[in-house]
Amino acid sequence: MIEPYASLQTxxxxxxxxxxxxxxxxxFIRLKPKLRNSRWWLTLTHLLGWLVALGTxxxxxxxxxxxxxxxxGAALTCWFVAGMxxxxxxxxxxxxxxxxxxxxxxxxQQESPSRWAYYLWSVGGFIALxxxxxxxxxxxxxxxxxxxxxxxxxxxxxxxxxxxxxxYPLEKSESGQWVTTALGDRAFAKEQxxxxxxxxxxxxxxxxxxxxxKHVTTTIDDNDISVVNDVKPGExxxxxxxxxxxxxxxxxxxxxxxxxxQDRLCVLGRDTDCxxxxxxxxxxxxxxxxxxxx
Numbered sequence: 001m002i003e004p005y006a007s008l009q010t011x012x013x014x015x016x017x018x019x020x021x022x023x024x025x026x027x028f029i030r031l032k033p034k035l036r037n038s039r040w041w042l043t044l045t046h047l048l049g050w051l052v053a054l055g056t057x058x059x060x061x062x063x064x065x066x067x068x069x070x071x072x073g074a075a076l077t078c079w080f081v082a083g084m085x086x087x088x089x090x091x092x093x094x095x096x097x098x099x100x101x102x103x104x105x106x107x108x109q110q111e112s113p114s115r116w117a118y119y120l121w122s123v124g125g126f127i128a129l130x131x132x133x134x135x136x137x138x139x140x141x142x143x144x145x146x147x148x149x150x151x152x153x154x155x156x157x158x159x160x161x162x163x164x165x166x167x168y169p170l171e172k173s174e175s176g177q178w179v180t181t182a183l184g185d186r187a188f189a190k191e192q193x194x195x196x197x198x199x200x201x202x203x204x205x206x207x208x209x210x211x212x213x214k215h216v217t218t219t220i221d222d223n224d225i226s227v228v229n230d231v232k233p234g235e236x237x238x239x240x241x242x243x244x245x246x247x248x249x250x251x252x253x254x255x256x257x258x259x260x261x262q263d264r265l266c267v268l269g270r271d272t273d274c275x276x277x278x279x280x281x282x283x284x285x286x287x288x289x290x291x292x293x294x
Contacts, residue, residue: 002268003248003249005133006133008252009134011056015053018049019049046119067147069136075129086120141279163243165242170201170287171213173199178289195219224244229291232291239285241285243280243283243284244283248279
């Protein structure tokens with residue numbers, strides 16, 4: 001996992017562990033006569049756990065400034081909505097309908113069923129936070145998640161060249177064009193976006209001697225796209241892909257990022273035996289087309 005989510009998940013696991021330990025220990029604590037009515041022990045533990053968890057999360061997000069927190073917000077929203085529905089259903093259970101209500105009313109030292117509903121919701125929240133850390137860390141960052149950069153390697157003369165660039169020849173479409181453009185609707189927005197479509201030739205996964213054609217459709221919202229008219233007459237136009245990576249913070253409360261020109265990028269899902277400090281984001285695509293006649 002990348003930062004700050006790796007460290008945040010450790011914090012959330014610690015909070016949940018403390019809550020579970022106190023949950024198991026509370027019945028034994030109440031066996032002592034002086035502590036029999038200490039029903040607020042468990043409630044206070046949940047409140048303190050959430051204070052630590054949310055406080056750490058808020059401070060970390062504001063200090064490390066991760067650019068890919070959309071999934072985290074969606075996970076917390078789903079947990080909150082589902083929890084509200086669960087608590088509402090638990091609150092509508094009448095004393096006559098609940099088979100254990102009479103027993104809880106008789107023994108004050110035991111928690112009521114409605115209070116346990118809050119405890120379950122709280123535990124579910126900690127679990128949702130831990131799962132969302134894995135989801136946010138493991139999901140590819142969008143183009144709109146800054147900061148991002150191409151990975152570079154140093155050559156013998158000291159210059160920097162992009163790493164992972166792939167090139168494929170283009171093939172004309174049925175309309176006789178190398179690349180076609182059209183306007184498409186943008187989700188949840190009135191503005192339209194430019195949609196690029198082309199056909200490229202790639203080597204088959206089954207054999208290096210076989211080629212397959214691939215139809216590609218993408219937009220400037222998903223990738224950086226540029227068109228360059230630099231192909232000489234008689235040469236085949238081609239497309240160039242260069243992967244762009246999201247640069248993760250170096251720590252849970254540190255906004256510093258790795259320098260792609262100086263530091264080694266350890267890409268999540270690609271590299272091993274190193275601490276991940278980057279993950280895939282999008283592609284920088286350059287379409288090399290025939291020169292325009294003057």
